[in-house]
Amino acid sequence: MTTVFDFTLGLGDDALIAAQRLGEWTTRAPEMEEDIALANIALDQLGAARLLLTYAGELEGAGRDEDALAYLRDDREFRNCLLVELPNGDFAVTVAKLFFLAAWQLPLYTALAGCADERLAAIGAKARKESAYHLDHASLWMRRLGDGTDESHRRAQDAVDQVWPYVHELFVAAPAAPVDPATLRADVDATVAAVLDEATLTRPETGWTPGGGRDGLHTEHLSYLLAEMQVLHRAHPGATW
Amino acid sequence: MYGNDFAPPEDAPGGGLLGEVEAAEAALREAAARARRGAPAPDEDVEAYFTDVIDADQKIEPRDWMPEAYRKTLIRQIAQHAHSEIIGMQPEGNWISRAPSLKRKAILLAKVQDEAGHGLYLYAAAETLGISRDELVDLLLDGRQKYSSIFNYPTLTWADVGAIGWLVDGAAIVNQVPLCRCSYGPYARAMIRVCKEESFHQRQGYEILHTLAHGTEAQKAMAQDAVDRWWYPSLAMFGPPDGDSTHSAQSMAWKIKRFSNDELRQRFVDMCVGQAEVLGLRIPDPDLRWNEERQAYDYTQPDYAELMRVIKGNGPCNRERMTHRQRAHADGAWVREAAAAYAAKRAERKAVAA
Numbered sequence A: 001m002t003t004v005f006d007f008t009l010g011l012g013d014d015a016l017i018a019a020q021r022l023g024e025w026t027t028r029a030p031e032m033e034e035d036i037a038l039a040n041i042a043l044d045q046l047g048a049a050r051l052l053l054t055y056a057g058e059l060e061g062a063g064r065d066e067d068a069l070a071y072l073r074d075d076r077e078f079r080n081c082l083l084v085e086l087p088n089g090d091f092a093v094t095v096a097k098l099f100f101l102a103a104w105q106l107p108l109y110t111a112l113a114g115c116a117d118e119r120l121a122a123i124g125a126k127a128r129k130e131s132a133y134h135l136d137h138a139s140l141w142m143r144r145l146g147d148g149t150d151e152s153h154r155r156a157q158d159a160v161d162q163v164w165p166y167v168h169e170l171f172v173a174a175p176a177a178p179v180d181p182a183t184l185r186a187d188v189d190a191t192v193a194a195v196l197d198e199a200t201l202t203r204p205e206t207g208w209t210p211g212g213g214r215d216g217l218h219t220e221h222l223s224y225l226l227a228e229m230q231v232l233h234r235a236h237p238g239a240t241w
Numbered sequence B: 001m002y003g004n005d006f007a008p009p010e011d012a013p014g015g016g017l018l019g020e021v022e023a024a025e026a027a028l029r030e031a032a033a034r035a036r037r038g039a040p041a042p043d044e045d046v047e048a049y050f051t052d053v054i055d056a057d058q059k060i061e062p063r064d065w066m067p068e069a070y071r072k073t074l075i076r077q078i079a080q081h082a083h084s085e086i087i088g089m090q091p092e093g094n095w096i097s098r099a100p101s102l103k104r105k106a107i108l109l110a111k112v113q114d115e116a117g118h119g120l121y122l123y124a125a126a127e128t129l130g131i132s133r134d135e136l137v138d139l140l141l142d143g144r145q146k147y148s149s150i151f152n153y154p155t156l157t158w159a160d161v162g163a164i165g166w167l168v169d170g171a172a173i174v175n176q177v178p179l180c181r182c183s184y185g186p187y188a189r190a191m192i193r194v195c196k197e198e199s200f201h202q203r204q205g206y207e208i209l210h211t212l213a214h215g216t217e218a219q220k221a222m223a224q225d226a227v228d229r230w231w232y233p234s235l236a237m238f239g240p241p242d243g244d245s246t247h248s249a250q251s252m253a254w255k256i257k258r259f260s261n262d263e264l265r266q267r268f269v270d271m272c273v274g275q276a277e278v279l280g281l282r283i284p285d286p287d288l289r290w291n292e293e294r295q296a297y298d299y300t301q302p303d304y305a306e307l308m309r310v311i312k313g314n315g316p317c318n319r320e321r322m323t324h325r326q327r328a329h330a331d332g333a334w335v336r337e338a339a340a341a342y343a344a345k346r347a348e349r350k351a352v353a354a
Helices: A004-023 A032-060 A066-071 A091-113 A118-146 A150-171 A181-198 A221-235 B015-033 B046-055 B068-087 B089-093 B102-127 B133-141 B158-181 B185-213 B217-236 B248-253 B261-279 B304-314 B318-331 B333-353
Strands: B289-291 B296-298
Touching (some): A032 A066, A066 A221, A066 B102, A091 A118, A091 A150, A150 A181, A150 B333, B015 B158, B068 B133, B068 B185, B089 B318, B102 B185, B158 B185, B158 B217, B304 B318, B318 B333
16 A cells, blocks of 8 residues: 555655756757757756655654665655656657656646645645646647658657556556545546657557556666766765755 | 865855855846947048957957957857867766766766757857857767867776866866956856856766775775876866967956966866865875965976877877767768758748648
8 A cells, every 4th residue: 555655755756856857967968048948958857856855754753864765765765757767869769758657747736736644635736836847848849840841750650658567567557545646547548649649659559567666666877877967865864965 | 175074065166166156246246247349430541440348358249340360369268169079078977877876876867968968069159259159069970170189088996086076176267267357248248157066067077986985995096096086187178288378468468368378277286185085085296385475375297298198099099089079970961951851841831821
């Protein structure tokens, strides 16, 4: 059964790992304006991660703060979905990852804003506004890439095909959680269908549906991501920064 | 100046300089409010008009006539500055993924993002002189225009992020504060905005070093090592000594530049000494001492031969920095083409629908 702690930790880890991946784009984006936009989204995700991890630490009551949770857990203890830990790939893969994540985070945070837990409601109320921008931004790029040149169309369709299997994990039912992700499916499907349609892209058939992130079973990529993220913090146990 | 305690924000480094930025901003408003002498009369010599505006400490605006050499000098200087912001994202960006706390990660991400923003408004200022951003980016990518040499040094440890903030941003501010009074309006206005954000960055860098210098032995050593490596390259940021500086005299006459390289370097040294003491870090110069007569610190000059080597392309990271930027630009080409194609299709559909 998913406790409020598990749920909050999972959302915090989603946001943290998404921020880490988006941060990798800094100085590498296709346009200077996009460098700024991706950094903005990374900062939003990081901001949400800090609030969620701090709260998760309080719920747990074992004295772990945001940094203890971010830097001192191993990959088997992370609860993020697999979608966010996938490597950035080309710009189309990054856009597809961001698009599906934002299409899910927006209704999730919106529902959270109305939940009974006051702290989570406040975090949801703040984060949903940011998610709306992320979804706008990613949708615009889906349309530009899908309905741009032949090359961009091909890359965008490849990206959607590659990322789509990882979307299903986002809806694993958790009836006891403050918001049951299974209830978001119809909303997300509608958003995805509308944008892909405008982008002249095809939604892949659902076949393979990898999962396990919420139970700490990740892809091979997460351990490398954490090794880099945690290296300095772990090299100086107990230090303050 | 600094007290011995951790100073409140208004006394933090950059405080005095920030005051100068604000004064420059006020002067800018005053100059704009002062009845600007009207446009030149039809029979008036445009060159005399240009000189009048400069002499009256007013601003040359994009619509005004200006000598070709003035335009060229400004394009070169503003473009180099813009390129420096863009290339300068790399050494610090190098630590975003490994920042040692989530708070520091957020601050660093925001800082590097600010630098991209500075690059954008500086390119926009250069564009008012009749050259496009795409042209300027090409000049950077094929090496015909330079960026500040300081960014050709590597960031080897986390403390380097602090040292860049304190010393490199500090030197940049000392250099840039007088540019807030530059005779070319769009550049002066861009610099006011840039300086305000830079002083914020400098404070953050100082805070990183302060935390390290008051942390574990390993953290202290890391901080001192970073200051040891960044001190002289930061002094070299002010350029060659006055005797060897090629562009200075004309730029001073045009009020693009207001102080000489050596004057600014001295100002920077004098500013850093007290701050280093509060940090508890040593400036790596055995000959650094107060000169009562000059009312300034005597100090050891940076190695200008090294500066020339780095400018010519042989610093530790010149190749990496350029390759990185060229690769990002090349890898993004299909994305920019897609955006252009999409915009063209939209415009076409709109035209058909109308």
